[in-house]
Amino acid sequence: MATKIQRIDRGSVIKILDGMIDEEHSIVIKFYASHCQYCHNLAEYYNDIANSFDDVLFFAFNMDDGLDLEQKYGFFGVPTFAHAKTAGKNTKVTFLADPDDPNEKTWYRVRDIEQFINKNK
Numbered sequence: 729m730a731t732k733i734q735r736i737d738r739g740s741v742i743k744i745l746d747g748m749i750d751e752e753h754s755i756v757i758k759f760y761a762s763h764c765q766y767c768h769n770l771a772e773y774y775n776d777i778a779n780s781f782d783d784v785l786f787f788a789f790n791m792d793d794g795l796d797l798e799q800k801y802g803f804f805g806v807p808t809f810a811h812a813k814t815a816g817k818n819t820k821v822t823f824l825a826d827p828d829d830p831n832e833k834t835w836y837r838v839r840d841i842e843q844f845i846n847k848n849k
Contacts, residue, residue, distance in 0.1 A: 732779055733778050734785075737793065744819075745819075747819035750815070751814065752813075752815050755786075758788045760790060761791045773838050777838065784845060810822070
């Protein structure tokens with residue numbers, strides 16, 4: 729099955745998270761890094777999750793291209809997931825909290841990511 733996940737650049741991340749998208753969308757961004765084994769292990773699961781939601785846009789951003797974004801948006805480490813409910817200045821952004829009981833292979837569990845999306849979309 730083809731992926732619905734699009735890679736985006738730093739400028740696009742900022743537009744989404746800073747409320748510069750006027751159209752209403754439910755958007756998930758996976759922040760990852762090339763050196764992160766958790767991120768690599770999550771890739772297939774993220775693809776499956778993306779294909780299970782018809783009403784959500786899925787993106788992936790390589791933190792190697794935007795290390796300063798962690799400080800700007802108040803998250804640290806990868807993988808990290810953000811959900812944005814875009815609506816211009818009324819955009820609401822939420823970050824998935826670190827798990828209490830991390831999965832040793834993927835850090836986040838699929839059910840936690842799915843619940844996060846369902847709660848915020």
